[in-house]
Amino acid sequence: MNANCSAEVTETFDAHMLHAIARVQRRQWPEALLAATAAVALRAGDAGAWYALGRASKETGEPLTALACYRRALAIEPHNPAVLTSLGTLLHGLGQRDRAVRAYRDALAAHPGHTGARTSLDKLLEPPPGGMNRVLQISEEAARLQGSGKLAEALELHREALRIAPHLARIWFSAGLLAYESGDTFASLPLFEEAVRIDATLVPAAEAARRMCVNSGLFDKAAFYSRRVQSLKPSDDVRISLALTTAAISQSVDAIAVNRAAYEARIDAAIAANLKVTHLPAAVGMHGFFLAYHGQNDRLLQSKAAQLVSGAAPPTLTMSALHCRAPRRSGKLRVGLISAFLYNHSIGKTTRGLVEQLSREAFEVIAIRITPSKSDEVTDLVRRAADRMIDLDADLDAARDQIAKLELDILFYQDIGMEPQSYLLAFARLAPVQCVSFGHPNTTGIPNMDYFISNDLYEPDDAASHYSERLFLLHDLPTLAYYHRPAAPPPASRASFGLRDEDHVYVCPQTLFKLHPEFDALVHGILSRDPKGVAVFIRMHFDDYLEQVQQRFARTLPDVLDRIIFLDPMRSPRFLQLLSVADVCLDTLHFNGMNSSLEAFSVGAPIVTLPGRFQRGRHTQAMYKKMGILECIAADAADYVEIAVRLACDKNHARDVKRRILERNCVLYEDRRVVEEFERFFLFAMHAARTDIAQTHPAN
Numbered sequence: 048m049n050a051n052c053s054a055e056v057t058e059t060f061d062a063h064m065l066h067a068i069a070r071v072q073r074r075q076w077p078e079a080l081l082a083a084t085a086a087v088a089l090r091a092g093d094a095g096a097w098y099a100l101g102r103a104s105k106e107t108g109e110p111l112t113a114l115a116c117y118r119r120a121l122a123i124e125p126h127n128p129a130v131l132t133s134l135g136t137l138l139h140g141l142g143q144r145d146r147a148v149r150a151y152r153d154a155l156a157a158h159p160g161h162t163g164a165r166t167s168l169d170k171l172l173e174p175p176p177g178g179m180n181r182v183l184q185i186s187e188e189a190a191r192l193q194g195s196g197k198l199a200e201a202l203e204l205h206r207e208a209l210r211i212a213p214h215l216a217r218i219w220f221s222a223g224l225l226a227y228e229s230g231d232t233f234a235s236l237p238l239f240e241e242a243v244r245i246d247a248t249l250v251p252a253a254e255a256a257r258r259m260c261v262n263s264g265l266f267d268k269a270a271f272y273s274r275r276v277q278s279l280k281p282s283d284d285v286r287i288s289l290a291l292t293t294a295a296i297s298q299s300v301d302a303i304a305v306n307r308a309a310y311e312a313r314i315d316a317a318i319a320a321n322l323k324v325t326h327l328p329a330a331v332g333m334h335g336f337f338l339a340y341h342g343q344n345d346r347l348l349q350s351k352a353a354q355l356v357s358g359a360a361p362p363t364l365t366m367s368a369l370h371c372r373a374p375r376r377s378g379k380l381r382v383g384l385i386s387a388f389l390y391n392h393s394i395g396k397t398t399r400g401l402v403e404q405l406s407r408e409a410f411e412v413i414a415i416r417i418t419p420s421k422s423d424e425v426t427d428l429v430r431r432a433a434d435r436m437i438d439l440d441a442d443l444d445a446a447r448d449q450i451a452k453l454e455l456d457i458l459f460y461q462d463i464g465m466e467p468q469s470y471l472l473a474f475a476r477l478a479p480v481q482c483v484s485f486g487h488p489n490t491t492g493i494p495n496m497d498y499f500i501s502n503d504l505y506e507p508d509d510a511a512s513h514y515s516e517r518l519f520l521l522h523d524l525p526t527l528a529y530y531h532r533p534a535a536p537p538p539a540s541r542a543s544f545g546l547r548d549e550d551h552v553y554v555c556p557q558t559l560f561k562l563h564p565e566f567d568a569l570v571h572g573i574l575s576r577d578p579k580g581v582a583v584f585i586r587m588h589f590d591d592y593l594e595q596v597q598q599r600f601a602r603t604l605p606d607v608l609d610r611i612i613f614l615d616p617m618r619s620p621r622f623l624q625l626l627s628v629a630d631v632c633l634d635t636l637h638f639n640g641m642n643s644s645l646e647a648f649s650v651g652a653p654i655v656t657l658p659g660r661f662q663r664g665r666h667t668q669a670m671y672k673k674m675g676i677l678e679c680i681a682a683d684a685a686d687y688v689e690i691a692v693r694l695a696c697d698k699n700h701a702r703d704v705k706r707r708i709l710e711r712n713c714v715l716y717e718d719r720r721v722v723e724e725f726e727r728f729f730l731f732a733m734h735a736a737r738t739d740i741a742q743t744h745p746a747n
Contacts, residue, residue, distance in 0.1 A: 060089040060096075067099040079103040088547060091581070092609035094123040097545070098130050105137055113137055115545030115614060118586075123609050125597070126157035132164045139171065144206065145237060147171065149590070172213050182208045182215070189221075198229040216246035223255060230390075230421030233588030235259060243275070250279045254329070261288050261332040262466070264295025264560065265591050283322040284330040287359055290317040291334035291352055295560040296595040303341050303564070307348070310338075314351045317359075324359045327443060328467040331356055336464045339489040339663060340560055342637030349492030350515050357474060357494075363444060365495065367476035368451035375456065375479070379411045380733055383453060383478065384433075386461035386486070387417035387469065391618075393642040394486050395425040398461050400529025403432040404722040410729065413437060413453060417446070417468045443471055450477045456736075457729055462486030463496070479736035480729075483516070485527050485641065488663035490514040497736075500728055502527055504669035505662040513661055519732070521724035525673035525715050526645065526666070532716035533649045536620030541628050544583075544614060551580045551695035554629035554652075556622070556643045559584065559592045561635040565684075567603040569633070569657075572688035574607040577695055583629070586613040619646075626652045630695040639666040648674075648712045651705040655691045657681040674711040679704065 063086040070079035083100035090096060101116030117134045120127065135150035148171060154164035185208045192201040205222035212218065223238030236259040242252035257272035273289045276282075290313035297303045324330040334352050338345045357365060370376075384402060388394035398414075405412050414433035416426075418441055430436045437453070439446040446468065450458070458478035463469045464487045473481065473493045482498040483491060490499060492515045499516040502524045511518045521527065546552055553573060555562075562584075574580045586593045593613060600611060617625065626632060627650040634640055634656035640647070644667045647654055656667040656679065668680050679694070681687035694701045 060086055060093075063089065064093075064096060064099070067096070067103070071099055071102055074106070076103050076106040080107055088549065091547065091550070092123060094120040094127060094130070097123070098127070098133070101130075101137075102133060105133075109543070110137060110141060112543050112545065114141075115543070115612075118614065119545045119612055122612055126153075128154040128158035128161040128164060131157065132161065132167060135164070135167060139167075144171070144210070145234070149237075172210070179212065182212050182218075185211075186218075193225065198225055201225055202229060214245060216242040216249050216252065219245065220249060220252040220255070223252070227255075227259075228419045230419060232259070232262075236263065236589065243272070247275070248279065250276065253279065257285070257288070258329060258332060261292045262336075263589060263591075264293060264333075264337045265589070266292055266294040268591070282325060283359070284324050284326055286320075287317055287322050287324060287330040287355065288332050290314055290355070291330075291332060293335060293337040295337050295340075296562075296592055296599070297341070297564055298595070298599050299564050303343075307338070307341065307343070310335075311348060311351065314348075314355050318351070318355050322359050324361075327356075327360055327364070327471050330359065331467050331471060333464060333467060334470065335489075336487070337560060339487065340563065340638050342563055342565075342659060342661070342664070344513055344661070346490050346492065346513060346515055349490050351492070353474070353492040353494070353515075356471075360474070363447070364471065364474045365476070366447065368454075368478070370451075370454045371476050371479050375733075375737055376454070379407075379409060380456045380729060381411045381413065381454065382457045382459060382729060383413045383415050383450065383455045384459050384461055385415035385417065385450075385469065385472070387420045387466050388462065389414060389416050389426055389429050390421040390423045391425045392421075394461050394465075395429070396642055397486070397528035397530065399425060399429055399432070400531060400717070401722060401725060402429050404529050404719070406722075406726060407434070409726065413455070415439060415450065415453075417466070417472075439468075441468075443468065447472060447475050447477065456480065456733055457482065459483075460486070460496075463491050463493075464489070480732040482519075482728075482732065485662070485666075488638075488661075490516060498728075498732060500527070500725070501662050502669065504672060505665045507660065507662075507665075510662065519728055521721075521728065524718070524721055524724060525670045526641070526718075527721065528641075529718065529721045530645055530716055533619060533623060533646050535650070536623040536627060539621075539624035539628060544625060544628065545612065546581065546583070546628065549579065551577050551631075552583060552629050553580055553631045553633055553691060553695065554583045554625060555633040555635065556585060556626060556647065557635045557638075557640055559587050559596050561638050562596060563636045563638070564599070564603070566636050567600065569636070569684055569687050569691075570611075571604050571607060572684070573633075573691050574604075574610055576688060576692045580692075580695060581610045581612055582607075582633070583612045583614060583625070585616060588616060622646065623650055626650050630701065631655060631691050633691065634667050637661070637664045639664055639668075641666050644670055645715055648708055648715060651709040651712075653679055653694050653701065653704045653708065655679055655681060655687055655694070657684065657687045670715055673714045674708065676704065676707055676711065 063082050067079050067082035080103035083103050086096040097116045097120035101113045105113035120130045131150050131154035135147040139147035151164045151168035185204045189201040189204040202225040208218050219238050219242035223235040226235040239252050239256040253275045257276050260269035269292050273285050277285050386394050411434050414429050414436040416438045455478040457480040460483040463483050476495050484500040496516050498519045499514045500519050503520045570582050626647045629652050632647045632652045632654040634654050637659045658665045658668045
């Protein structure tokens, strides 16, 4: 009977597919849409069904649904040239020309003779008549726009020039610089790489690509461009930078151990070699940023990295501002909150409320922007809320001087290590109290960083041993941010994400480099237990990350690959819509969500979480504890799988959990106690600093 049933389903599926293909060929799009939808409902693991559904969706005015369907088809057949070509056409229509070119090139790599891909690519790259004269005009106009600070407009002109003359390496390089300076760092790397591909001797482009790969944890590419730069223009900067580079995506737990040992050995060798830097940002990059995702204690490695940097740098790196050694002036405590990400970014969202809410009777609040940086509506909100906002010079020495002149009492780094400048500034003594918190939740290893501010609901008993800084615990908080509740998104359909109503949707909304190798077994356990389950991840702007994760999944999850989906990056409210249609959200191991958990809870989405050894793996647990909802906190890996599957399969249970989240999530947002606890810390830390200054520099 089972065989007969299977044959009947196959026959029905084949009938729907034949009908869909026929309607596509006749351009009868509404009928094709119905037939393809029926085919996908019967066999979600068939790439052809998703491809047909994508084509029909595109032609019936649903380009985002089409995009999701093409991605679903490529998850099953990654090198299908027809799907890649259609994807390229869709991306071009959406204004994503560079990604369209990549899709066409991927199609030709898989099938060099594919006529559609070749014709589309040639048409996209074909220069118009009189093109070079236009390129010269564009260069002059772009330089004028760049000089007046209109970077986005200048970049768009560069893209026009590249459509005309894609063989000119210097235009690719110039476009990459503009993308970077305007804050779109993800877009800059492929532009730099194309410049190097065209002209291997263009040192500035190779150096820019090297830095981007170092900062992005693309270790193999970082090593490649480091060798290229060293062969053209040798320096200790490159040697130090490569010593401090770590990979973003780990292929296994064993690989993590090997890579950490190699990282430490490279640092030890660099210290022993007594290397000296000529340009600090080029040498340091984001150094140990990706260590935090390994699930291990990074205190020793971070301290060794700081030792290498301070030993290789000029003495000005550890300079001390004059006011830090003098008795404090009278008046309000002057607090500076510093970051490169004071815009619609996770840091901007968690900083904004503190800037707005700190008592102006006790504190003067100065927002300090590391540049280059984006500016948007969140930047404007922070600017209006602060007593002052300062944009730092991009030059490190000048930026240090700007901060020193502010004569701050407290310098609060909202993050350290997410870009080079914050890390390098933190070596100097620019305020009597210098502190950092959860923005990038790892110790810095920097001697002049006084405090790491955390929360007693986050930290385990041995927490002090995880930090080179003095650990200060705020009390009984679900989050370390005065967080504004996200606005409710408009309703969305699952179909708009390429998902079916009958699917059990498990969304992991975290960045791909948070996917620790141990997480793969949890995903496998969930999808093995739940045949209706699909696991949804969000790809990042670097295709390299996706390729490395897919390579790992092909080895660790081979039998469920057809039920793993990667969606394109999205901003609110689209991201909130995805969370709202999920049955379950999957928290990553060792490094939880913070913003994403707060956003998921705002729409009532249940999150399964397994607390780890370090505070960065215990955020979601604290939020649940404050809401009084404990059944989604797993005791171990098996419990994690059990909780997730029950939430997806037991609709009554899931509705009850969602109802309680929506009833109780008010404790997570706009909590004045968060601000009061930070104020308590500031007053405590400043009193301790004054006492220390008085003892060290007694009045004459």
